Amino acid sequence: xxxxxxxxxxxxxxxxxxxxxxxxxxxxxxxxxxxxxxxxxxxxxxxxxxxxxxxxxxxxxxxxxxxxxxxxxxxxxxxxxxxxxxxxxxxxxxxxxxxxxxxxxxxxxxxxxxxxxxxxxxxxxxxxxxxxxxxxxxxxxxxxxxxxxxxxxxxxxxxxxxxxxxxxxxxxxxxxxxxxxxxxxxxxxxxxxxxxxxxxxxxxxxxxxxxxxxxxxxxxxxxxxxxxxxxxxxxxxxxxxxxxxxxxxxx
Amino acid sequence: xxxxxxxxxxxxxxxxxxxxxxxxxxxxxxxxxxxxxxxxxxxxxxxxxxxxxxxxxxxxxxxxxxxxxxxxxxxxxxxxxxxxxxxxxxxxxxxxxxxxxxxxxxxxxxxxxxxxxxxxxxxxxxxxxxxxxxxxxxxxxxxxxxxxxxxxxxxxxxxxxxxxxxxxxxxxxxxxxxxxxxxxxxxxxxxxxxxxxxxxxxxxxxxxxxxxxxxxxxxxxxxxxxxxxxxxxxxxxxxxxxxxxxxxxxxxxxxxxxxxxxxxxxxxxxxxxxxxxxxxxxxxxxxxxxxxxxxxxxxxxxxxxxxxxxxxxxxxxxxxxxxxxxxxxxxxxxxxxxxxxxxxxxxxxxxxxxxxxxxxxxxxxxxxxxxxxxxxxxxxxxxxxxxxxxxxxxxxxxxxxxxxxxxxxxxxxxxxxxxxxxxxxxxxxxxxxxxxxxxxxxxxxxxxxxxxxxxxxxxxxxxxxxxxxxxxxxxxxxxxxxxxxxxxxxxxxxxxxxxxxxxxxxxxxxxxxxxxxxxxxxxxxxxxxxxxxx
Amino acid sequence: xxxxxxxxxxxxxxxxxxxxxxxxxxxxxxxxxxxxxxxxxxxxxxxxxxxxxxxxxxxxxxxxxxxxxxxxxxxxxxxxxxxxxxxxxxxxxxxxxxxx
Numbered sequence: 021x022x023x024x025x026x027x028x029x030x031x032x033x034x035x036x037x038x039x040x041x042x043x044x045x046x047x048x049x050x051x052x053x054x055x056x057x058x059x060x061x062x063x064x065x066x067x068x069x070x071x072x073x074x075x076x077x078x079x080x081x082x083x084x085x086x087x088x089x090x091x092x093x094x095x096x097x098x099x100x101x102x103x104x105x106x107x108x109x110x111x112x113x114x115x116x117x118x119x120x121x122x123x124x125x126x127x128x129x130x131x132x133x134x135x136x137x138x139x140x141x142x143x144x145x146x147x148x149x150x151x152x153x154x155x156x157x158x159x160x161x162x163x164x165x166x167x168x169x170x171x172x173x174x175x176x177x178x179x180x181x182x183x184x185x186x187x188x189x190x191x192x193x194x195x196x197x198x199x200x201x202x203x204x205x206x207x208x209x210x211x212x213x214x215x216x217x218x219x220x221x222x223x224x225x226x227x228x229x230x231x232x233x234x235x236x237x238x239x240x241x242x243x244x245x246x247x248x249x250x251x252x253x254x255x256x257x258x259x260x261x262x263x264x265x266x267x268x269x270x271x
Numbered sequence: 272x273x274x275x276x277x278x279x280x281x282x283x284x285x286x287x288x289x290x291x292x293x294x295x296x297x298x299x300x301x302x303x304x305x306x307x308x309x310x311x312x313x314x315x316x317x318x319x320x321x322x323x324x325x326x327x328x329x330x331x332x333x334x335x336x337x338x339x340x341x342x343x344x345x346x347x348x349x350x351x352x353x354x355x356x357x358x359x360x361x362x363x364x365x366x367x368x369x370x371x372x373x374x375x376x377x378x379x380x381x382x383x384x385x386x387x388x389x390x391x392x393x394x395x396x397x398x399x400x401x402x403x404x405x406x407x408x409x410x411x412x413x414x415x416x417x418x419x420x421x422x423x424x425x426x427x428x429x430x431x432x433x434x435x436x437x438x439x440x441x442x443x444x445x446x447x448x449x450x451x452x453x454x455x456x457x458x459x460x461x462x463x464x465x466x467x468x469x470x471x472x473x474x475x476x477x478x479x480x481x482x483x484x485x486x487x488x489x490x491x492x493x494x495x496x497x498x499x500x501x502x503x504x505x506x507x508x509x510x511x512x513x514x515x516x517x518x519x520x521x522x523x524x525x526x527x528x529x530x531x532x533x534x535x536x537x538x539x540x541x542x543x544x545x546x547x548x549x550x551x552x553x554x555x556x557x558x559x560x561x562x563x564x565x566x567x568x569x570x571x572x573x574x575x576x577x578x579x580x581x582x583x584x585x586x587x588x589x590x591x592x593x594x595x596x597x598x599x600x601x602x603x604x605x606x607x608x609x610x611x612x613x614x615x616x617x618x619x620x621x622x623x624x625x626x627x628x629x630x631x632x633x634x635x636x637x638x639x640x641x642x643x644x645x646x647x648x649x650x651x652x653x654x655x656x657x658x659x660x661x662x663x664x665x666x667x668x669x670x671x672x673x674x675x676x677x678x679x680x681x682x683x684x685x686x687x688x689x690x691x692x693x694x695x696x697x698x699x700x701x702x703x704x705x706x707x708x709x710x711x712x713x714x715x716x717x718x719x720x721x722x723x724x725x726x727x728x729x730x731x732x733x734x735x736x737x738x739x740x741x742x743x744x745x746x747x748x749x750x751x752x753x754x755x756x757x758x759x760x761x762x763x764x765x766x767x768x769x770x771x772x773x774x775x776x777x778x779x780x781x782x783x784x785x786x787x788x789x790x791x792x793x794x795x796x797x798x799x800x801x802x803x804x805x
Numbered sequence: 806x807x808x809x810x811x812x813x814x815x816x817x818x819x820x821x822x823x824x825x826x827x828x829x830x831x832x833x834x835x836x837x838x839x840x841x842x843x844x845x846x847x848x849x850x851x852x853x854x855x856x857x858x859x860x861x862x863x864x865x866x867x868x869x870x871x872x873x874x875x876x877x878x879x880x881x882x883x884x885x886x887x888x889x890x891x892x893x894x895x896x897x898x899x900x901x902x903x904x905x
Binding site: 132 | 809811812814817818820821824825828831832835836837838839843847848850851854855858859861862863864869871872875876878879880882883886887890891894895
Binding site: 060061062063064068071072075076079080082083084085086087088089090091093094097098101102105180181182193194196197200201203204208 | 370371372373374375376378436440441443444445447448449474475476477478479481482483486489493494495496497499501502503504505508511512780785
């Protein structure tokens with residue numbers, strides 16, 4: 021039945037009938053039509069492009085939920101199995117630093133939302149860049165605090181592995197497990213923050229060139245979604261890591 | 272003057288390596304996937320050669336372990352999971368829905384580069400000595416005892432996972448947002464439904480194996496012992512996390528093939544699919560329920576019996592949507608005007624072999640039986656019936672069916688039929704004896720076995736050599752067709768669908784004018800009815 | 806493309822304030838012994854905070870139904886992972902002699 025010539029079938033499934041003869045395809049001719057310079061040609065209009073981009077970022081964030089989810093699963097199991105050890109380990113983390121960092125990230129989510137809003141309402145590029153830079157600054161503050169905390173862990177021989185000082189603890193195995201999870205989870209989170217800072221840098225540069233306004237602000241929106249997601253991960257990490265069984269200790 | 276199409280629209284290496292055209296990216300995948308298939312096949316050949324004799328005389332035990340590991344890793348992650356979606360899906364999804372390209376063409380290209388990078392990492396692991404953990408990387412062997420190439424291999428798989436994720440992401444957004452006017456959900460070809468369901472699995476499952484494999488690498492490299500028993504770590508947790516993805520992964524491998532089969536049997540029975548919405552919803556059901564059954568890989572791992580019961584019941588339930596598909600395909604063929612061109616041979620083979628594979632899965636879903644056949648060749652035969660008898664036959668069928676569209680050339684149909692028959696015979700001779708051997712107690716992943724299994728193993732290895740011949744023949748006539756094949760026009764099979772209404776090969780932008788769809792794509796007319804319509 | 810829904814700045818400031826209060830609350834509650842309810846309270850507060858970020862900062866409140874479904878399915882799938890895995894560990898030993 022394989023043959024070179026098509027048969028005519030009644031009732032084409034669409035109309036107008038597609039040009040199946042090759043004359044209709046003009047090589048190298050781009051018919052001029054007015055469109056936004058940022059419209060990619062496989063999209064019909066800016067609205068479709070924006071919707072596709074936003075949906076795409078949300079689908080990506082779902083993969084991130086499942087990605088972090090594997091670590092949360094491990095955490096869930098081991099905390100359920102070794103509550104005393106996890107409590108002991110968690111007590112050694114500084115609520116001061118953790119709480120401060122939580123506030124910093126929440127603040128950065130606010131400034132990011134304001135950055136998106138600034139683009140949405142066609143505010144000046146100075147305003148847009150300003151909000152983006154503040155967000156980035158807060159991100160750097162967060163990472164700075166994490167660096168301080170990590171350094172303290174190294175200094176106190178709490179980092180899992182050959183230099184872990186088991187003698188300090190009542191439940192050394194469980195504590196080392198807690199800190200394995202602590203470093204994996206906060207480390208992965210910090211990596212996402214660093215990537216976020218990279219995205220923000222690019223965004224700030226684009227914003228400074230007056231790229232974003234009410235007609236086109238999708239990259240800002242989409243970058244905002246990513247940034248807020250990283251904030252949400254920390255919203256869960258903070259109480260799960262820093263606040264286990266605090267009522268058994270004082271301060 | 273040669274007409275402008277996506278193949279001659281731009282010449283030179285850069286125009287291919289920097290392309291944003293989904294069709295060219297599909298070709299890039301086609302070439303690389305074929306390469307990985309050859310590598311995986313090479314490792315398979317070593318396995319079957321070793322198993323010709325009961326003694327472990329060809330390869331040492333350690334080398335054998337590395338060989339079957341690399342066979343599994345390469346075939347699963349670098350061939351089966353990408354194959355249909357990245358080649359046929361990338362090419363056909365935009366065309367079938369009436370779009371000019373996928374939603375994110377640059378991300379599409381990025382997914383290919385990520386795939387290649389992951390492949391390079393994994394091949395590096397293989398060439399620097401190989402990994403012997405099995406493709407399943409069970410802890411604590413993979414984290415504590417195995418060699419350090421685990422890290423490289425784990426990273427390779429981790430990286431390639433992102434290729435899968437990006438492909439799935441692209442398909443989901445494309446199918447939601449880029450359908451042509453009038454292309455409602457229930458006018459979509461079943462190939463699209465299959466790829467949508469597959470993409471859901473890619474998105475929801477792959478990240479979990481990604482983090483799990485990263486934890487294994489972290490445990491080796493950074494002493495973050497999340498699976499370390501000395502810290503209270505639980506190897507069974509690894510198995511839960513691993514199989515949470517790896518079971519749905521098998522549905523990533525089979526759903527696209529089912530989509531191909533749905534398309535082929537309509538074209539070659541000249542009949543609309545029976546039970547369109549049943550097949551469409553079955554695809555979604557397989558994707559969802561497939562996420563609930565992973566514990567059937569842990570029946571003898573120390574998992575709670577109650578959890579085992581739950582997973583067992585759900586594993587029986589997941590067979591139902593697959594069975595529904597088989598019934599609907601059969602009803603489609605019934606009283607159709609059937610022609611056994613090579614795509615149809617592959618599709619028909621799929622239906623039979625997938626049914627056997629699926630039914631033997633039920634054996635494994637029953638806890639009591641599984642205790643007897645777990646880790647035997649029964650399991651190996653079961654999953655090869657699905658992966659090779661099912662997925663690969665679906666891939667080959669689709670490749671044949673759409674070859675004229677993709678290349679604009681017709682291949683030698685007589686040789687294709689010969690190859691299909693050789694593949695079918697070789698496949699069954701390879702894997703059916705393995706059911707028997709496994710049921711009689713031959714364990715898997717052993718390079719030596721008791722002499723009473725030798726006859727079955729010799730049959731299996733003989734079959735493997737026939738299968739290899741069957742796989743090599745298409746190389747020849749496909750390559751020949753590129754240079755000397757008769758040129759194909761829009762619709763050489765007389766099939767229905769948007770892809771058959773544009774030239775072969777298609778122009779770069781697929782459609783010069785966006786089609787406005789007024790009815791479902793599956794509007795086959797039985798030859799006996801054609802006279803009435805003319 | 807016309808701008809999507811533009812939220813007033815005051816809404817953002819209110820959400821910000823609510824998030825800070827939620828953080829303070831979760832720290833305070835952690836020091837009070839509520840037994841098993843400590844975990845419930847902590848998770849509830851975290852979920853409410855996450856919901857505020859998702860609905861208002863991430864604009865899901867004014868988004869399409871598809872966006873809702875996508876977000877919900879992400880968290881739902883996480884629940885599948887958690888509950889079915891714990892169904893194994895939590896029921897070990899329910900049948901006499903099978904506790905490892």
